[in-house]
Amino acid sequence: MFGRQRLVVVPTKIAQVGGLVRMLQTIRKFVIDNYLFGEEGTLSDEDSFMETGIIDSTGILELVRFLESTYSITVTDEELIPDNLDSVSKIASYILMKQSASPQTAQAHSFRSSGDTRP
Amino acid sequence: MKPNGAASSDLLRLDPELETERITNWIRATVFHALRRKGAVIAVSGGIDSSVVAFLCARSLGNERIQLLFMPEADSSPHSLQLGRMVADALNAKSVLEDISPILAGAGCYQRRDDAIRLVVPEYGPEYKCKIVLPGLLDAGRYAIFSVVVQSPDGRMTKVRLTPDAYLGIVAATNFKQRTRKMMEYYYADLLQYAVAGTPNLLEYDQGFFVKNGDGAADFKPIAHLYKSQVYQLAAYLGVPEDILRRPPTTDTYTLEQSQEEFYFTLPYEQMDLCLYGKDHGISTSDLARASGMTEDLVDRAYHMIEAKRKVAKYLHAPSLTMD
Numbered sequence: 219m220f221g222r223q224r225l226v227v228v229p230t231k232i233a234q235v236g237g238l239v240r241m242l243q244t245i246r247k248f249v250i251d252n253y254l255f256g257e258e259g260t261l262s263d264e265d266s267f268m269e270t271g272i273i274d275s276t277g278i279l280e281l282v283r284f285l286e287s288t289y290s291i292t293v294t295d296e297e298l299i300p301d302n303l304d305s306v307s308k309i310a311s312y313i314l315m316k317q318s319a320s321p322q323t324a325q326a327h328s329f330r331s332s333g334d335t336r337p
Numbered sequence: 338m339k340p341n342g343a344a345s346s347d348l349l350r351l352d353p354e355l356e357t358e359r360i361t362n363w364i365r366a367t368v369f370h371a372l373r374r375k376g377a378v379i380a381v382s383g384g385i386d387s388s389v390v391a392f393l394c395a396r397s398l399g400n401e402r403i404q405l406l407f408m409p410e411a412d413s414s415p416h417s418l419q420l421g422r423m424v425a426d427a428l429n430a431k432s433v434l435e436d437i438s439p440i441l442a443g444a445g446c447y448q449r450r451d452d453a454i455r456l457v458v459p460e461y462g463p464e465y466k467c468k469i470v471l472p473g474l475l476d477a478g479r480y481a482i483f484s485v486v487v488q489s490p491d492g493r494m495t496k497v498r499l500t501p502d503a504y505l506g507i508v509a510a511t512n513f514k515q516r517t518r519k520m521m522e523y524y525y526a527d528l529l530q531y532a533v534a535g536t537p538n539l540l541e542y543d544q545g546f547f548v549k550n551g552d553g554a555a556d557f558k559p560i561a562h563l564y565k566s567q568v569y570q571l572a573a574y575l576g577v578p579e580d581i582l583r584r585p586p587t588t589d590t591y592t593l594e595q596s597q598e599e600f601y602f603t604l605p606y607e608q609m610d611l612c613l614y615g616k617d618h619g620i621s622t623s624d625l626a627r628a629s630g631m632t633e634d635l636v637d638r639a640y641h642m643i644e645a646k647r648k649v650a651k652y653l654h655a656p657s658l659t660m661d
Binding site for chain 2: 268271274275276278279280282283295296298299300303
């Protein structure tokens with residue numbers, strides 16, 4: 219029983235961690251390409267976009283479009299707050315929260331990002 | 338909530354007589370000596386700022402040395418022109434009406450704007466009206482993201498959050514208006530050997546509430562050091578018509594009535610003035626809140642917004658850059 223549990227749980231955890239790492243990389247690449255003109259500099263995943271002045275209000279609009287199209291989510295007006303969007307890691311947490319609230323979307327995205335074309 | 342304490346209103350009080358003398362001396366020295374021009378062109382919108390600039394220039398240079406321009410377009414309120422004419426009448430100054438709608442139509446201003454709106458409101462058509470708006474500063478701590486508000490011919494109002502393409506498309510198209518007006522101002526400046534007067538107040542100048550190479554361009558800007566509340570004090574002293582003093586500040590850029598508050602500042606100008614003053618004079622959020630009647634949270638948000646808008650305004654203020 220114990221052995222069977224390990225066989226199931228461990229790959230799931232690895233997949234989750236792998237998914238999060240990919241998500242962080244994807245968001246980070248978007249931020250660097252679009253707001254830092256491809257120059258990575260010293261941006262950390264925790265750096266506040268507001269405090270560093272990286273993103274203005276037009277940038278937030280671009281970010282929302284990117285998140286909605288990449289992760290198949292809808293960002294509501296109420297969710298347009300710094301707690302959700304003010305750093306790479308906050309964005310990742312927000313996406314995970316949205317996906318956990320809508321598992322079908324998360325699954326569909328997971329298939330797409332791994333190159334799997336199943337519906 | 339409006340600031341109503343004596344302490345807050347005193348912060349921005351000026352001696353209008355003294356300030357008028359100071360500014361008129363500066364205008365004379367600037368126009369005649371620094372710029373070596375024979376007078377000033379002033380675009381009069383019917384708002385408080387351009388009216389005050391017209392009164393100051395007339396007092397400084399003489400009413401025979403100012404040229405007032407009225408430049409309405411298809412989306413302008415007819416009331417703006419009436420107010421503008423009041424200024425010309427009060428000053429007994431030369432004025433000319435230039436309807437810029439055909440130029441704007443030729444440049445595709447209206448078509449481009451409507452195409453951009455249709456990206457988010459596909460049914461938007463010629464009989465519709467529109468404006469773009471920001472949420473209020475205290476709107477649940479949200480980012481200041483623009484929405485478009487449209488009114489259908491049967492009066493139905495719809496508000497839709499803008500996508501980046503729609504937002505940039507609308508702004509880029511409507512900016513034709515300010516840039517076309519500036520082009521016309523310089524036509525008259527060249528014709529008369531006059532200088533072009535800019536009309537921003539400190540709040541607009543500091544916070545980037547202008548179009549680069551549009552209303553942001555001018556040869557001299559005589560009230561760019563005055564808070565909006567101070568412009569009103571000066572207007573009352575100079576005898577600007579009451580109808581202009583009483584008119585709420587408006588952008589007069591979109592077909593639906595749009596306040597400066599919903600377009601840019603997200604706070605009434607009285608509060609923005611106080612927050613700008615407080616931030617620039619090292620007044621803590623708690624002290625300003627106490628003096629003004631605003632909440633500390635509101636002042637804190639305003640201080641952050643001022644800083645954010647200043648970052649955006651840096652590009653707007655930047656001249657053409659050249660290598661050493």
